[in-house]
Amino acid sequence: MVSLNTTQLEGLIGMLFVLGILALLVLPSVFGIVRDRRIDRQLREAEQGPANERGPSENQKSSSRSTVPSTATWYAEGRRSKKLVSS
Known part of the structure; x- marks a missing residue:
């Protein structure tokens, strides 16, 4: 068995x-x-x-809910119309 003196132990x-x-700094990168390579592959x-390419399969059902614009869409439309009126 190898015996380490104090200086060698401190160095180790x-x-x-x-x-x-170094590992903590490199791991996030x-x-x-x-992650970027996975996203590139998905793109x-x-x-x-x-x-x-034949389209949706016969087993796939469409949603029965009506499509209603989201609040964000409604807000953006309102902002656009105000901008057009004021200019």
Whole structure:
């Protein structure tokens, strides 16, 4: 078994500490790169279109609810009309 003296032990602890900080700094970047590559892959797949180009399948049901504009759409329409009137 190898016996470490105090100086070697302090050096080992310091090196592990620096490596730990380096890992904490690098990991967010690695996660971001992985996420960007996943999004790029999804965008490429979406550009190619669905594999089945015949349209919706017969098993797929449409929603029975009526489509009502959201509050954000209503607000934006109101703002646009006010802008047109004031100019």
